[in-house]
Amino acid sequence: MKVKKAVIAAAGFGTRFLPQTKAMPKEMLPLVDKPIIQHVVEELVEAGIEDIIIVSNYSKRSIEDHFDVPSGELTKVLESGSKQELLEEVRKISDLANFIYVRQKEPLGNAAPLVYAGHLLPDEPFIYTWADDFFVATPSRFRQMIDAFDQTGSSIVSCKRATEDVDYDRYGIVAGEPDDSGMLKMTTIIEKPGKEQAPSDLASVSSYLFAPGIMGYVDKIYKSYTGQGELTVQQAMQMMINEGHTYYACEIANGQYYDAGNKLEYLKTIVDFALARDDIGDAFKRFLQDKLR
Amino acid sequence: MTKIRKAVIPAAGYGTRMLPVTKTVPKELLPLVDKPVIQMVVEELVEAGIEEIIIVLAEGRHEVARYFGDVDAGLKRHLLAGGPHKAALLEEIEAVKGLATFTYVDLIEEPGIYGTGNPVLWAEPALKGEPFIYTFADDFFVARKNSYAQMIEAYERYQAPIIGCQLRTNDADYDRYGYVGGDRQADGELLVGTVIERPGKANKPGDLASLGGFIVTPEVLTYLHEVRKHVHTGKEFYFNAALGNMIKDGKKVIAKEIKNAEYYDTGNKLEYMKTVVAMAVRHPEIGADFQKFLQGFVNTEGSK
Numbered sequence: 001m002k003v004k005k006a007v008i009a010a011a012g013f014g015t016r017f018l019p020q021t022k023a024m025p026k027e028m029l030p031l032v033d034k035p036i037i038q039h040v041v042e043e044l045v046e047a048g049i050e051d052i053i054i055v056s057n058y059s060k061r062s063i064e065d066h067f068d069v070p071s072g073e074l075t076k077v078l079e080s081g082s083k084q085e086l087l088e089e090v091r092k093i094s095d096l097a098n099f100i101y102v103r104q105k106e107p108l109g110n111a112a113p114l115v116y117a118g119h120l121l122p123d124e125p126f127i128y129t130w131a132d133d134f135f136v137a138t139p140s141r142f143r144q145m146i147d148a149f150d151q152t153g154s155s156i157v158s159c160k161r162a163t164e165d166v167d168y169d170r171y172g173i174v175a176g177e178p179d180d181s182g183m184l185k186m187t188t189i190i191e192k193p194g195k196e197q198a199p200s201d202l203a204s205v206s207s208y209l210f211a212p213g214i215m216g217y218v219d220k221i222y223k224s225y226t227g228q229g230e231l232t233v234q235q236a237m238q239m240m241i242n243e244g245h246t247y248y249a250c251e252i253a254n255g256q257y258y259d260a261g262n263k264l265e266y267l268k269t270i271v272d273f274a275l276a277r278d279d280i281g282d283a284f285k286r287f288l289q290d291k292l293r
Numbered sequence: 294m295t296k297i298r299k300a301v302i303p304a305a306g307y308g309t310r311m312l313p314v315t316k317t318v319p320k321e322l323l324p325l326v327d328k329p330v331i332q333m334v335v336e337e338l339v340e341a342g343i344e345e346i347i348i349v350l351a352e353g354r355h356e357v358a359r360y361f362g363d364v365d366a367g368l369k370r371h372l373l374a375g376g377p378h379k380a381a382l383l384e385e386i387e388a389v390k391g392l393a394t395f396t397y398v399d400l401i402e403e404p405g406i407y408g409t410g411n412p413v414l415w416a417e418p419a420l421k422g423e424p425f426i427y428t429f430a431d432d433f434f435v436a437r438k439n440s441y442a443q444m445i446e447a448y449e450r451y452q453a454p455i456i457g458c459q460l461r462t463n464d465a466d467y468d469r470y471g472y473v474g475g476d477r478q479a480d481g482e483l484l485v486g487t488v489i490e491r492p493g494k495a496n497k498p499g500d501l502a503s504l505g506g507f508i509v510t511p512e513v514l515t516y517l518h519e520v521r522k523h524v525h526t527g528k529e530f531y532f533n534a535a536l537g538n539m540i541k542d543g544k545k546v547i548a549k550e551i552k553n554a555e556y557y558d559t560g561n562k563l564e565y566m567k568t569v570v571a572m573a574v575r576h577p578e579i580g581a582d583f584q585k586f587l588q589g590f591v592n593t594e595g596s597k
Contacts, residue, residue, distance in 0.1 A: 013371050013372075015379060015382060017324070018327065018382050018386050019327065019329075019332070019360075019386045019389055020324045020329060022360055022368070022389070023318075023322040023360040024324075024356075028317070028318060029324060030311075030314040030323065032565075033312065033315075033562055034313055034314060035313070038313065057367075059365060059367070059368070062318060062356075065316070066313075074316065081309065086312055089313065090312055090313050090316050263326055263576070267570075267573045267579065267583050267586075268583075270566070270569065271590070274566045277562075280566065283563050284563060284566055284567070287567050287570075291587075292587055292591040293591070
């Protein structure tokens with residue numbers, strides 16, 4: 001079955017970036033000049049995704065406007081300034097995919113977006129991803145995940161190797177056994193185990209590719225949710241694994257992981273992005289070298 | 294003499310040099326780590342004694358007004374429920390609203406009329422005949438002595454309109470800023486004889502570039518109306534043209550060099566990134582770690 005749908009969770013308050021996130025959603029923070037969420041959308045589209053469901057809330061209107069055609073005023077300004085190319089570029093953003101918006105009514109945990117988007121997710125595989133951390137990889141992270149799904153027909157969790165001790169306190173760490181696929185077949189995923197208790201050094205970050213069946217389990221955990229604690233996809237995944245469904249931990253190869261979800265990592269991310277650009281990369285590099293010598 | 298209590302900030306541009314993000318996010322709200330550019334300008338104005346800030350917005354684009362407005366109730370609830378750290382954060386973001394009295398004016402586009410002169414005329418009713426600071430929101434100073442306080446101090450001594458300036462001597466600068474020339478009155482202070490917008494190096498009247506904002510007297514507004522009458526569709530309506538005409542009429546206009554201040558611009562990608570880096574290095578929470586990261590980068594690059 002071809003993977004054509006993706007769900008982007010974008011309903012968080014982004015309190016780590018306040019006061020800035022009073023002005024704009026954290027998903028719209030720029031990687032130099034492009035919102036992070038556009039970067040994620042482009043990666044999804046490049047991997048063959050056609051329908052993108054963005055689960056957000058009332059404070060995220062600018063995301064919807066960003067993936068719309070440019071406003072009449074902006075269009076006029078660009079036309080009268082003979083900036084046709086730029087106009088084309090901003091117009092194209094609205095054609096990237098079929099965008100579908102759902103409002104998350106309550107912040108119940110990281111499975112909440114799936115609860116609220118459930119009616120849009122019939123029995124087919126889909127990608128579930130965040131829009132504040134991502135990989136830059138060749139082939140792209142989503143392509144690697146889709147390839148792994150095509151090869152195994154099973155759910156895929158994008159992973160990176162833990163490189164620092166704090167990673168074990170920050171991410172879910174997966175446990176399992178390697179099999180013929182070359183990937184780790186998961187037996188469990190432990191949230192933030194700490195380095196001592198960690199069963200491996202593979203951290204589950206940023207995204208999942210769910211095989212059909214997941215939504216039944218999301219339903220199950222939602223129905224038994226008492227209002228205490230958080231409703232997490234890890235609970236649904238563990239239930240599935242326990243009942244014999246297969247999950248693979250897919251270490252994203254040939255790439256770099258970026259976590260733009262906190263100030264320091266966001267800053268490091270945009271420095272890397274600025275350096276990699278054709279237009280300002282060299283000048284920016286010279287600036288950094290001068291500044292630090 | 295009237296005390297300077299008001300400032301006008303134009304925020305009605307489209308920030309096309311920062312597209313695509315400025316498709317929906319006004320360039321004045323682009324982040325410097327965790328705080329929008331315009332807040333840097335507002336904080337410096339408030340520190341210099343400004344009480345009312347008049348922000349000129351494009352019709353229908355009110356994101357800046359929302360930023361300086363109430364904290365959304367949902368966010369407030371979320372922060373209050375999140376423990377002492379988040380409650381403190383709430384206090385911090387609520388303080389943004391109390392920085393000054395904010396007045397918003399909608400600029401209704403007139404076909405073919407654009408430039409730095411226009412927002413001032415739209416703000417005029419809110420100025421009520423008082424002198425004021427006119428400054429932009431995509432560049433700012435980080436100064437040991439507040440740049441606006443330096444300009445106000447000069448205004449009080451000369452009783453004349455003030456052009457904030459700094460020395461800019463790169464070849465490209467002469468095609469980018471307005472330049473002033475004139476008779477030296479004191480260190481860094483000129484009685485302006487000429488002001489030329491983007492003169493090019495060959496025609497420069499001096500090396501002081503107009504880039505720190507202005508102190509504007511009611512008389513300047515009279516001149517600005519006159520300039521407006523003669524602007525043809527498709528030509529830029531420069532604020533500096535009003536000052537130019539005043540000077541031609543023999544009126545006193547003073548250029549004040551902003552001292553002990555570093556100028557930051559966020560109007561294009563490269564300058565924006567340089568400014569972000571400079572602000573990140575100074576950031577109380579992440580500054581030291583970020584500096585370490587940069588140092589690591591330079592060391593690796595150096596050894597290549």
